[in-house]
Structures are given as C-alpha cells and as structure tokens.
Amino acid sequence: MFGKKIQVELEKQLNRELKSSQLYLSMASWVEHRYGGLDGICNFLYDHSDEERGHMLKLIKYINKRGGYVDFFNKSKYYIVEKISYSSLMDLFHKLFEHEKKISSKINSLVELSLQEKDFFTYNFLQWYVEEQIEEESLIKKILDKIELIGEDKGGLYLFNHDIKNFYNKVEKKTR
Numbered sequence: 489m490f491g492k493k494i495q496v497e498l499e500k501q502l503n504r505e506l507k508s509s510q511l512y513l514s515m516a517s518w519v520e521h522r523y524g525g526l527d528g529i530c531n532f533l534y535d536h537s538d539e540e541r542g543h544m545l546k547l548i549k550y551i552n553k554r555g556g557y558v559d560f561f562n563k564s565k566y567y568i569v570e571k572i573s574y575s576s577l578m579d580l581f582h583k584l585f586e587h588e589k590k591i592s593s594k595i596n597s598l599v600e601l602s603l604q605e606k607d608f609f610t611y612n613f614l615q616w617y618v619e620e621q622i623e624e625e626s627l628i629k630k631i632l633d634k635i636e637l638i639g640e641d642k643g644g645l646y647l648f649n650h651d652i653k654n655f656y657n658k659v660e661k662k663t664r
C-alpha cells in the first residue's frame with residue numbers, strides 16, 4: 489500500500505533533489521565566472537548537477553510505479569534555486585557540505601517514516617539514498633578539507649584543480 493503521507497514526503501524529497509541539481513549548476517556557473525581556469529572543479533560541479541537530476545528522476549519513477557503521480561504542472565510546488573552568494577571557493581564548499589548534511593537528515597527522516605508507515609517497499613527503495621548520502625557527504629568533506637589546506641594559494645588551487653579530475657573519477661567509479 490502506497491500511502492498518501494509517504495507520497496507527499498517523497499515528492500518533497502524529489503523537490504530537494506531538483507533544488508540540489510540547480511544548486512550545483514549555479515555553483516558551477518559561479519566558479520566558471522570567477523575562476524575560469526579551474527575547469528576541473530567546474531566540471532565536477534556541472535557533472536554533479538546531472539547526478540542530482542538522476543536522483544530526482546529515480547524518485548519520479550518510483551512514485552509513478554507505486555501508483556502515485558508526479559504532477560509537474562503544479563508549478564507552485566517546485567523549487568527554483570534560492571539566491572546564494574559566496575565569498576570564496578572555500579565558502580562555496582562549506583555551504584555545499586552543509587547542504588548535503590541537510591539532505592542526509594531528510595533522507596533519515598524519510599526512512600523513519602517508511603518504517604512507521606510499515607511501507608517496506610519504500611524502506612528498501614530508500615536504502616540507495618542512504619548509501620548515496622554517505623558517499624556524498626564524504627566526497628564533499630574531502631574536497632573541503634583540501635581547499636581549507638590550500639586557501640587562496642593560486643599554485644595550490646591549480647594543482648588541486650588537476651587533482652580533482654582523478655580524485656573525483658575514482659570516487660565516482662566506486663559508488664556506481
């Protein structure tokens with residue numbers, strides 16, 4: 489049985505994934521504008537925006553498969569990215585890390601709700617998101633730690649930009 493309460497909460501999560509996708513996109517654009525040469529960091533953020541869209545798609549398909557309906561015509565229900573500014577690359581990754589922690593806490597609440605509602609299909613479905621959040625928090629934290637070490641040192645950022653391509657590829661391969 490796919491309860492209304494679960495469906496409503498999953499739709500909220502779908503919105504959060506949409507918002508995450510827009511957030512990563514806006515961050516990529518900001519980095520491209522401000523630090524044009526840092527293409528590795530920029531592409532990491534652009535690619536991750538696509539991944540977040542994938543997280544949203546997974547939810548749409550699940551809701552529809554269970555007999556719900558994701559009604560995109562109700563525009564008032566869907567987020568657009570909020571105005572957010574960054575003072576530096578470090579500030580951007582701090583904000584991103586905080587964002588991912590919030591997403592993790594929402595996923596945890598959804599898991600809790602699925603158990604309360606005895607919806608074990610949804611409980612099982614959500615395990616993918618639990619694993620994903622462990623990886624995402626760890627990935628963004630590792631990037632943040634490195635950027636904190638580098639600060640605004642141009643040589644360090646240049647090397648890190650090169651490094652992130654390999655670092656990101658390795659982590660992504662493990663999680664796919």
Ligand code: FEO
Pocket residue numbers: 505508540543588591624
């Ligand atoms: Fe889909 Fe970064 O959470």
